Amino acid sequence: MGPGYMAAITVRTLPDGAIKRTRIVERKGNRITLALEDAAPELIVQTPVEIALAGQTLLGIILARRDNEVSVFAEHQVDRLRVERILEMWNRANT
8 A cells, every 4th residue: 555545444442442433544564554533542552452444354552653643563464254254154054
């Protein structure tokens, strides 16, 4: 994703934080810079977060914060569509 790439996504603190709308400013490998749309004082350095975007969930930790931007190291990526298919097969097999 190049400079200026912006996609509507959400971020929340783990385990049960409020969902905040944000957008990706930059993504390089596992490091993602997010621009927060609203105040989110709970998003501080070393906080574990969940990022939800187009069919994926990323789990990571906040590395840095400057004003309304946070930099996150995404440690895990989950393909939600694949998980939904697995759950459907599991449920069919157990009914």
